[in-house]
Amino acid sequence: MIRLLVEWLLNALALLIVTYVVPGFDVEDFPTALIAVLIIGLLNLTLGWFLRFITWPLNWLTLGLIYLVVDAVIIYLASKLVKGFRIKSFFTAFLGALVLAVVHYLFGMLW
Secondary structure: OHHHHHHHHHHHHHHHHHHHHOOOEEEOOHHHHHHHHHHHHHHHHHHHHHHHHHOHHHHHHHOOOHHHHHHHHHHHHHHHHOOOEEEOOHHHHHHHHHHHHHHHHHHHHHO
16 A cells, blocks of 8 residues: 555656647646546556457557556656646657656656
């Protein structure tokens, strides 16, 4: 239970880090980031699973890069659902997904 809470907080922190790195990727404050991470997680659990399933053949051709596009779609949709979480364009969402993947990798090395 504690691990889940810590991961939720770290994911919100990662989202705030992306806000400072990617122009056009805006999160108002930490509580908004917590809600956004929760919505992203729920979308990943439902729609993300379906999108990964139907793009699985493309995964082989793109060496896994299609999953960044799926993550960008999920993040972009979450920005439409959460007040205070704004993304300028899909390209911004793609850059955000890329930076978020790097930040998650770095957090994984520490955690």
